Amino acid sequence: MVAPATGTQDAKAPDRGTSTSGADASPADRKGRPTPTRKEAEAKNRRPLVASAGDPKAARAEQRKANAEARARMNEAMNTGDERYMPVQHRGVQRRYIRDYVDARWSLGEFFLPIALVFVVLTFVVGQNPNVALPLLLAMYLLVIIAVVDSVLAGLRIRKRLRTKFGEDKVQKGGVMYAVLRSFQMRPTRQPKPQVKRGEFPA
Structure with missing residues (x-):
């Protein structure tokens, strides 16, 4: 006679369909987060051109200040003949x-x-x-x-x-x-x- 299978033996049989071993786990499961896309990686590597790029108001203020200084240098050059700060068409x-x-x-x-x-x-x-x-x-x-x-x-x-x-x-x-x-x-x-x-x- 063949002994009928017991419930104990069934419980001990491994369930291969639900295995979560390191070899079968996906890259996302191993890292705990999804793999970033190429677009996300490029965006992460970008850096602001100016230190205050995160503050648009401060960036505009710095740009206005730089423009005002450049105009002042140009006006002074146009009065004194300093060609370093003159418009290109007047240099040489x-x-x-x-x-x-x-x-x-x-x-x-x-x-x-x-x-x-x-x-x-x-x-x-x-x-x-x-x-x-x-x-x-x-x-x-x-x-x-x-x-x-x-x-x-x-x-x-x-x-x-x-x-x-x-x-x-x-x-x-x-x-x-x-x-x-x-x-x-x-x-x-x-x-x-x-x-x-x-x-x-x-x-």
């Missing part, structure tokens, strides 16, 4: 040479705005009289033409000097236009401010 020995040459000479362009204002006022006052209005208009056009020609010729002379001084292939582009635009600015309003007196042409 050639740009300095052009400014000094333009500031050392008298040009009709620098008086264009005041003269044009006088013409406008006269046009309103005596503009109803065609015998006066037409000559005024022609004189205005003539003034513009002479001022432009004078400034362009000065720019061409400056470019020739730059070629002689720095070499044909070393002259920066845009020098003539830079000289023309500065020639049409009134001397007290020029930026950067003139660093030479009238007649003190650069060597």
Whole structure:
């Protein structure tokens, strides 16, 4: 006879389906937390660019302070001629040479705005009289033409000097236009401010 199976033997039989041994446990079970995704890992490795990035208000205050200091340095440089803090378009020995040459000479362009204002006022006052209005208009056009020609010729002379001084292939582009635009600015309003007196042409 075969003895019937007892309940004791059934209780001792291992339940392989519910085994939690180290070999069968998943990585999440072993660490006690789910494996982070790639996106989460990259986000964790990121660091704030500034120390106060966690405080947006403080970060904005620091940025405003830095911007104000940069503007103050630039304004001071525009007044003193310190090219380290000037805008890029004004830096360099050639740009300095052009400014000094333009500031050392008298040009009709620098008086264009005041003269044009006088013409406008006269046009309103005596503009109803065609015998006066037409000559005024022609004189205005003539003034513009002479001022432009004078400034362009000065720019061409400056470019020739730059070629002689720095070499044909070393002259920066845009020098003539830079000289023309500065020639049409009134001397007290020029930026950067003139660093030479009238007649003190650069060597």
